[in-house]
Amino acid sequence: AQKITQTQPGMFVQEKEAVTLDCTYDTSDPSYGLFWYKQPSSGEMIFLIYQGSYDQQNATEGRYSLNFQKARKSANLVISASQLGDSAMYFCAMRERPSSGAGSYQLTFGKGTKLSVIP
């Protein structure tokens, strides 16, 4: 089973409107972290926001907020007041504790959502 599921291959949003990008995850580890990254056409991975499994409040970073619903295992990204520069691929990722107990905290990525902001 996929650990990270992003069901929206592509999304369109009008400039200045808000948009929600969906992400659901699957893990049996009680301690995990959820990340959102933005990847513009240049290819670089830009960190947007992080939510820990024990965090009581939803994470926010400027125009980005994470709608964390633990019982539903969902971690949707909300972008408010969309800008043309927000057009990019967006990846949801999860970090679980390494099974070996060593410090290797690799991320598992979803397939991504391509967001296009319309002027």
Place this chain on the structure above:
Amino acid sequence: GAVVSQHPSRVICKSGTSVKIECRSLDFQATTMFWYRQFPKQSLMLMATSNEGSKATYEQGVEKDKFLINHASLTLSTLTVTSAHPEDSSFYICSAPPGGQGRSYNEQFFGPGTRLTVL
């Protein structure tokens, strides 16, 4: 913030040659670095975990002899694609968590990526 650099950013080579990609952490020490591969319009797939002072850990299906990883120092990991073939053409990205140096493992920084084209 922490910076991870990669070199070269783009490389074109002939089939059968070897290509070395460098990943450096510029302002922090990284005992662990991760190497990902991303095919066009697809997600990032973890290839291997690079460990300073010990052998790399490869993901299932990744050929150790083809993708040689050397973590020579606390700031440098190299990925060598040996006897490259056209099917190795991809976007290779490294990342490093700077945890344990006054920074949280909640941060994970990516290099800008290397686009490899094998003719």
